Amino acid sequence: MNLFFSIIDKKINKRIFSLYSNVFLINYYQFCYTILSSIICILFFFFFFSITTSVFAQDSRIEKKIKKDSISNISKEIQSQKKKNYPNLISDAKNTINILCSPKMEGRGYVNKGEQLAASYIARQFEQIGLLKYKSSYFQSFNLKSVNTFPKKIQLKSKKNTFQGGKDYLVASFSNAGKGKVGILYLDSTFFENDSAQIAFNKVALKKSAVMYSDKWTKKIQQENPSFLEKIQEAKGVFVRTEKLIGVPSPVVYSKPYFEVLDSIFPIYESLDLIDLQDLKAAKKEGKISTLKFKVKSKLVESQPSQNVIGYIKGTKNSQKVVVFSAHYDHLGKMGKDVYFAGANDNAAGVAMLLELAKYYSENPPDYSVAFMAFGSEEIGILGSMFYTQNPLFPLKDIQFLINLDLIGTGEEGATVVNATIHKKEFELLKKINAENNYLKNIKSRGEAANSDHYFFHKKRVPSFFIYLNGGSQAYHDINDVPQNLSLFGYQNLYELLIEFSQGLMK
Numbered sequence: 342m343n344l345f346f347s348i349i350d351k352k353i354n355k356r357i358f359s360l361y362s363n364v365f366l367i368n369y370y371q372f373c374y375t376i377l378s379s380i381i382c383i384l385f386f387f388f389f390f391s392i393t394t395s396v397f398a399q400d401s402r403i404e405k406k407i408k409k410d411s412i413s414n415i416s417k418e419i420q421s422q423k424k425k426n427y428p429n430l431i432s433d434a435k436n437t438i439n440i441l442c443s444p445k446m447e448g449r450g451y452v453n454k455g456e457q458l459a460a461s462y463i464a465r466q467f468e469q470i471g472l473l474k475y476k477s478s479y480f481q482s483f484n485l486k487s488v489n490t491f492p493k494k495i496q497l498k499s500k501k502n503t504f505q506g507g508k509d510y511l512v513a514s515f516s517n518a519g520k521g522k523v524g525i526l527y528l529d530s531t532f533f534e535n536d537s538a539q540i541a542f543n544k545v546a547l548k549k550s551a552v553m554y555s556d557k558w559t560k561k562i563q564q565e566n567p568s569f570l571e572k573i574q575e576a577k578g579v580f581v582r583t584e585k586l587i588g589v590p591s592p593v594v595y596s597k598p599y600f601e602v603l604d605s606i607f608p609i610y611e612s613l614d615l616i617d618l619q620d621l622k623a624a625k626k627e628g629k630i631s632t633l634k635f636k637v638k639s640k641l642v643e644s645q646p647s648q649n650v651i652g653y654i655k656g657t658k659n660s661q662k663v664v665v666f667s668a669h670y671d672h673l674g675k676m677g678k679d680v681y682f683a684g685a686n687d688n689a690a691g692v693a694m695l696l697e698l699a700k701y702y703s704e705n706p707p708d709y710s711v712a713f714m715a716f717g718s719e720e721i722g723i724l725g726s727m728f729y730t731q732n733p734l735f736p737l738k739d740i741q742f743l744i745n746l747d748l749i750g751t752g753e754e755g756a757t758v759v760n761a762t763i764h765k766k767e768f769e770l771l772k773k774i775n776a777e778n779n780y781l782k783n784i785k786s787r788g789e790a791a792n793s794d795h796y797f798f799h800k801k802r803v804p805s806f807f808i809y810l811n812g813g814s815q816a817y818h819d820i821n822d823v824p825q826n827l828s829l830f831g832y833q834n835l836y837e838l839l840i841e842f843s844q845g846l847m848k
Contacts, residue, residue, distance in 0.1 A: 433696075438750075460480065472699055489514060490674070493677060496636040497636075511601045513591075515595045516637060546575075553602075555582045591721075649717055651729075660709070665714060666712070671721075680820065685823050686816065723797065726798065741847075742767065745795035754810075754812030774842055
C-alpha cells in the first residue's frame with residue numbers, strides 16, 4: 342500500500358513537476374515575449390516621439406521663420422513704400438541747395454539780378470514737377486520802392502592789414518558811398534557815461550575823421566542821445582564794433598559810409614579824452630591817432646522788381662480747400678565784386694524742401710489742394726508775402742493751414758513752431774505724430790512773431806505755423822552760411838512729419 346502510494350506520489354509528483362515545468366516554460370516565453378514587446382513598443386514610442394518632436398520643432402522653426410520673414414517683408418514693404426515717396430530726398434535737396442547757393446545766383450539778392458535768377462530756377466522746377474498755375478505764369482510780380490546795393494569793389498585797410506570783406510567787416514546795408522584816409526576817434530564807455538565828454542564832442546571837427554564805438558551803445562544812443570547820431574553824420578565814416586557780423590538789406594541810405602567791424606579782428610584803439618579838446622588836437626598833431634583807409638561804392642536802386650513764385654496741385658476730394666507750404670528764396674546778395682552771401686540755411690534748404698514736397702504731392706494726389714509759395718523780398722521786410730496777402734490768387738479764407746519753412750538745414754536739437762500757442766489743436770496733432778514716430782528730438786512751442794513769411798497771413802487770420810530747426814551750424818546772415826556747413830540732421834524726418842501732419846489736416 343505504501344509502495345503503491347509511494348509510486349502514485351512519484352507519478353503525481355512527476356506529473357505535477359511536468360505540469361509546473363510546462364506552465365513555467367509557457368509563462369517564461371510569454372514573459373519574455375511581453376518584455377521584448379514592451380521594449381520594442383517603448384523604443385518605437387521614443388523613436389516616433391523624437392521624430393514627431395523634430396517635425397514639430399522644424400514646423401515651429403519654419404512657422405517662426407515664415408512669421409519673421411513676413412514681418413521683415415512687411416517692414417521692407419513699408420521702407421520700400423517710403424523710398425517711393427522720397428527715393429533720393431537728401432541728394433536731391435543737396436543738389437537744389439548747391440544750385441541756389443552757387444556764385445551764379447549772385448547771393449539771390451538785388452545785384453546782377455540774383456533774385457530773378459533764383460525765381461526763374463524755381464519756376465522751371467515747378468514746370469518739371471507739373472504744378473498748375475493760378476494765372477498764365479508762376480510769377481506774381483511786384484516792385485520794391487527802393488533798395489541799397491553795393492555792386493562794385495570795396496576796400497578797407499590799415500597800415501598793417503588789408504581787411505577781408507564779409508570775414509573781418511561788413512559795409513552796413515544803409516551805408517552811403519565814400520572813400521578816404523581817416524583818423525579814428527574811438528569812443529569807449531567813459532565817453533557814453535560822461536555828459537561833459539558828450540558836450541565836448543559836439544565841438545570836435547569830424548570832417549577828416551571817423552568815429553568808432555561798440556554796438557552795445559547803439560540802443561542807448563537812439564533812445565537817450567539822438568543828437569549824437571546827428572553829430573556823427575559830420576564824420577567822414579562811422580565804424581561800429583560788434584561780436585558777430587550780421588548783414589541785412591536796406592531800402593534806405595544814410596549820408597555817410599558805415600561799417601560793421603569785428604571786435605576780434607580790429608584792435609582796441611586808444612580812447613581819447615574828449616573832455617579836453619587841447620589834448621585831442623595835440624594827439625592829432627603828433628600822429629597818435631590810428632588811421633584807416635576805405636573805399637565804398639553804393640547804389641540806391643529805385644522801383645526794384647521782385648516776384649513770388651507760386652504753383653499748386655488740385656485736390657481730388659475738395660479742391661476748394663487749400664493747404665499751403667511756403668518758403669522764401671531770396672537772400673542778402675553781394676557786397677562788392679568779391680563777397681556774396683550763399684544763404685544755405687536761410688533759406689535754400691527751405692526752398693529745397695518746398696520742391697521735394699511738391700514732387701511728393703504730384704505723385705500722391707492729395708484730398709485738398711496744396712499750394713507751394715516761394716516768396717521774394719523776405720530779407721528786406723517780408724515784403725513778398727505781405728504783397729501776396731494784399732493780392733491773393735485765391736480767397737485767403739480757403740487756406741485751411743499754412744506751413745512756412747525757414748532755417749531747416751540742421752535739426753540736432755529738434756524744432757520750434759511759431760504760433761504754436763495760438764493754434765493749440767494743430768500743435769498737439771504735430772506733437773502726437775512726432776512722438777509716435779520719433780521724428781525729431783523735440784518740438785518747442787513759441788507764440789506770435791513777425792520773423793518770417795507766415796506773419797502777414799497770421800495777421801489776416803489765416804491759420805499758420807512757422808517751423809524752424811534748432812542746433813547745428815549757427816551761421817546766420819554771414820558768409821559762413823554755406824552748404825557744407827549744413828548737417829541736414831533732421832531734414833528727412835521733418836519731411837515725413839510734414840507729410841503726415843498735412844494729411845492729418847485734410848481729415
